[in-house]
Amino acid sequence: MNHAKISRFFHALLAVGLIGGSLAAQAQAVDVAAAEALLLSNKCAKCHSVDKKKDGPAYKVTASKYKGKADAEAKLFTHLTTAPTIEIDGVKEEHQKIKAKDDAAVKNLVNYILSR
Ligand code: HEC
Incomplete structure (x- = not known):
């Protein structure tokens, strides 16, 4: 992977992490x-x-x-x-x-x- 690809890869990972995190926070944890x-x-x-x-x-x-x-x-x-x-x-x-x-x-x- 060249630098641009690696950087895109990590941005994608970060986005998945952020979306996953906010969904978890929304669900009422009982x-x-x-x-x-x-x-x-x-x-x-x-x-x-x-x-x-x-x-x-x-x-x-x-x-x-x-x-x-x-x-x-x-x-x-x-x-x-x-x-x-x-x-x-x-x-x-x-x-x-x-x-x-x-x-x-x-x-x-x-x-x-x-x-x-
Ligand atoms: C002596 C019996 C009795 C006890 C003890 C009692 N309840 Fe009830 N409860 C009722 C009855 C009868 C209703 C139905 C009221 C109605 O629909 O008008 C009810 C309704 C409810 C409802 C539904 C309310 C609604 O808006 O539909 C909930 C939730 C509830 N009780 C929770 C509890 C909890 C938690 C406790 C303990 C802190 C408790 N009850 C203790 C008799 C009791």
Whole structure:
């Protein structure tokens, strides 16, 4: 390879690296272990599972309900942090408010649910 070719070769490599890097940064990286630990410590499994209906909807059902919706993360964040009124067997009650160390931990759980 002459100098010009070598230089083009390295520019191509660099471009691939940059594009690959920005795609990786865009995809929501979910910390699955942290999300599952948060579900456990909040006892969400009393009413939810990933794929079976309990008193609350399966996370898979919620994920498909919000699929492609731009406000999905915001909606679920609000759902988990503001104790909206829900109905179980005809009885109204407040949805459990999540206890988490910070907003980032709640958002990670929301993205875990949305990616089921
Ligand atoms: C006492 C039962 C109960 C507990 C405990 C509970 N949920 Fe729920 N949850 C429900 C019910 C019932 C609904 C359905 C509300 C509706 O559709 O009106 C629901 C809805 C949801 C939804 C869907 C909201 C939407 O906009 O579609 C998510 C996500 C969710 N819960 C997550 C959680 C998480 C995470 C926890 C633990 C912090 C939790 N829930 C604890 C009963 C419960």
